[in-house]
Amino acid sequence: MTQTKAPAKDAYTLILEAIDIGTFRPGDRLVESDLAERFGVSRTPIREALQRLETQSLLARDGRSLIVSSLDHNQMSELYVVRTELEGLAARLAARHATREEVRVLRDMVQADRALIGDPSALARANRRFHKQIHLASHNRYLVQQLDLVHRSMALMATTSIAAEGRGEDTLTEHQAIVDAIEACDESGAYNALRDHISQAFVTRLKLDGGDV
Template sequence: MLKRVEKPKTLKETALEQLRMAIVIGQLAPGERLVERKIGEQLGVSRTVVRECIRHLESEHLVTISSSGPLVTVLESDEIRQIYELRSMLECEAVRHCAKQATTEIIETLQGYLNQIKTKLNEGDVAKALSHTRLFYECIFVTAGMTVAWELVDRLNGRIGRLRFKTLSTKGRVVKGPNNLQEIIDNIAKGNGEAAVKACQKHIDEAYEVGIHLH
């Protein structure tokens, strides 16, 4: 059986991923000015590529263009509240439908992602844990048949990732976060949509309480 050949990433795509992650994990701090020349030298790409990446990140609301140039966007409290409220509406509905559709293979896939999340958190590699968290939720949304909703969530993932990185970097969430995800999986496996929704809501509520206090 032949495997699908993955399309190689372009220079811009690779640079964009690195620049986005630097913002998500706080290497580039909120309010920090983005100097094209300096970033280009660090990434080994032209200023043109950096400029294109910055424009893309502006569309994701990770970068703000000011009179002094591009800056890392500062998330305001009200914006954080809205993001968590949107997560609650979409993710809870996704786990509800996922519980109706999930097969044994899907449950194993979700468990595999969660195992990777736990491993990376225990290793202190929060960035990798975030990557597996994105795959975890994508699997839930796709299984639920909510691909349009996933597109909306995925567009928010840069800002969601910034909040997740902060919360997952705290001692308590390293244990509580994965435990909540395990509860979601267990209830999806039982086909218990309502219990899965309750577990999802608890997970988001706890993350919000931590995130808003860290803001």
């Protein structure tokens, strides 16, 4: 039986994923030749990928070099306003459209993620997977696309709010409330639970950035 190979990731996806998981952090300089060697691709697709990422404001110019962008206070606040509304809408639609299997996956995620408390990096990755599952459960492709753009920009923040003391436990408690509302088909409850979750994450991030946590 012939085994089908997964398609190779393109240069854009490779760089984007490296930014998303924190391999490349805000302020890091990205050098075309280094990236080509790192990812084992030619410089032409790397150059095209860098141009695309710059157009999307994920990279910025520093003289003649490109660096991973960072968000100032105003940009971060604007991003959270958009994220709060879009995430809330995703939860509302998930409460309306999610299948029993999708709800089961969300419940299993919350349960499994309890083992990650104390590991902020792992919990942050699990948090992204949880939110992505809610986006998919909304069954609205256009909303999923917009949330993908928002979450790419979230990678430009230097810290994760889950790193704050006690935030891991609180995050999972909030996730459970979201899942409970989705399972109950409570659209308003799911919307409010997810909005409150994002709002609390934003407050925590502001405290982290201000040195109060």
